[in-house]
Amino acid sequence: MCMATVLYIEDDTEIAGWVREHLERAGHKVVWLPSGEGAIERARDADVVVLDVMLPGLDGFTVGRRLKAEAPARPILMLSARAAVEDKLTGLQFADDYLTKPFHPEELTARIDVLLRRAGAGAPEELAVGHLSVRMRDNVVVDGRTGEEIALTGKQFHIFMYLLRRPNQIATKEQIYEAVWGEPYLDGDKTLMVHIRHLREKIELDPASPTILETIRGIGYRVRL
Numbered sequence: 001m002c003m004a005t006v007l008y009i010e011d012d013t014e015i016a017g018w019v020r021e022h023l024e025r026a027g028h029k030v031v032w033l034p035s036g037e038g039a040i041e042r043a044r045d046a047d048v049v050v051l052d053v054m055l056p057g058l059d060g061f062t063v064g065r066r067l068k069a070e071a072p073a074r075p076i077l078m079l080s081a082r083a084a085v086e087d088k089l090t091g092l093q094f095a096d097d098y099l100t101k102p103f104h105p106e107e108l109t110a111r112i113d114v115l116l117r118r119a120g121a122g123a124p125e126e127l128a129v130g131h132l133s134v135r136m137r138d139n140v141v142v143d144g145r146t147g148e149e150i151a152l153t154g155k156q157f158h159i160f161m162y163l164l165r166r167p168n169q170i171a172t173k174e175q176i177y178e179a180v181w182g183e184p185y186l187d188g189d190k191t192l193m194v195h196i197r198h199l200r201e202k203i204e205l206d207p208a209s210p211t212i213l214e215t216i217r218g219i220g221y222r223v224r225l
Contacts, residue, residue, distance in 0.1 A: 004116050005029045007046035009039060009063065010079070011055050015101075019050075022105040028112070036063035040070050048115055050108075051095070053080035053087065061090055068094040069180050072161030073139070075115035079108070094179040096165075127164065129225060130212045132203060134164060141203065155180060156199040159192075163213065163223040172220040196221065 006028050010016040013034070020030045031042055036058045043049055049067055053060035064076050078091040083100040091098045096118070097111050127134045132150070133142040139157060141150045152160065158180045163171060177185040177192050185192075196215075200207040214222050 004047035004112070005031065005045060006112065007031050007033070007039070007043050007049045009033045009036060009049070009055065009060070010052045011035060012052075019105065019108070023109065023112075026109045036060070039063055039067060043067050043071065043074065046074065047119070048112055049074065049076045050079050050112070051076055053078060053082050053091065064091070065094050065178055065183075068162075069158055072158045072165065072179075073119060075119050077108075077111060077115060079103070093175045127225075129164065129223065131205060132212070134160075150202050152199065152202060153195075155195050156202070159195055159199060160203070160213070160223075163221060167223055167225040170216045170219055170222045174220075176220065 006023055008016065008020060008023070008030050010019070010032070011034050016032055016034070020032055023030050031046065033039060033042060035056050039049075049064075051060050051064050051067075055063065060078065060080065064078065067074070068076060075096040076094065078095045078098040079101065080087065080091070080098070081101040088098045088100075096115055099108060099111060128144070131144050133144045134140070135142070139161075141152060141157070141160070142148065143150055159176060162176055162179050173192055174185040177183075177189070181191075196213065197207075200210050200213055203212055204210045212223060214224055216222060
């Protein structure tokens with residue numbers, strides 16, 4: 001277990017109080033918000049986000065999508081009483097884990113530790129992808145042949161990070177768009193396709209025959225490692 005800063009967003013003050021107490025006893029620093037207001041700003045200093053679904057104002061799904069679009073490499077754990085499969089699937093389109101209430105605090109701590117390890121705590125921060133070297137926590141992509149950084153736009157980087165964190169897994173256009181843009185995908189919208197094309201022009205040796213960012217015809221995309 002490693003000490004981390006946890007952004008905890010929960011409107012129930014009683015639950016928030018004992019969860020915060022437990023996480024702090026486990027060695028973590030906890031920043032608590034009762035709603036999604038100000039979440040993006042506070043999340044910039046957090047290592048992991050624990051997020052309830054039912055919040056006043058913007059619901060947790062909307063807040064989570066926006067947080068993931070802001071920083072794709074930062075893990076999010078949904079913590080909710082909504083246990084329906086549909087809710088879990090909605091949350092896991094952008095979140096890294098989904099834990100239903102009631103729960104044991106030791107399980108929450110263990111899941112946070114797993115997410116931190118996956119995010120790079122105590123592990124090498126560089127990921128080799130073909131000729132690229134990706135520094136996940138620094139948001140940097142480098143051409144391994146020249147050592148030069150590849151300048152990606154915010155959306156290009158978020159798309160790449162979303163797929164990198166799901167290596168060899170196919171992500172649908174809807175999943176990618178909703179995670180990166182934080183809003184529903186409209187059938188026929190070409191925005192994602194245009195960003196994918198420009199991204200390939202920067203990261204592929206031959207954009208016409210991509211070997212890093214693959215198209216799965218009729219479904220979506222994946223990054224193969």
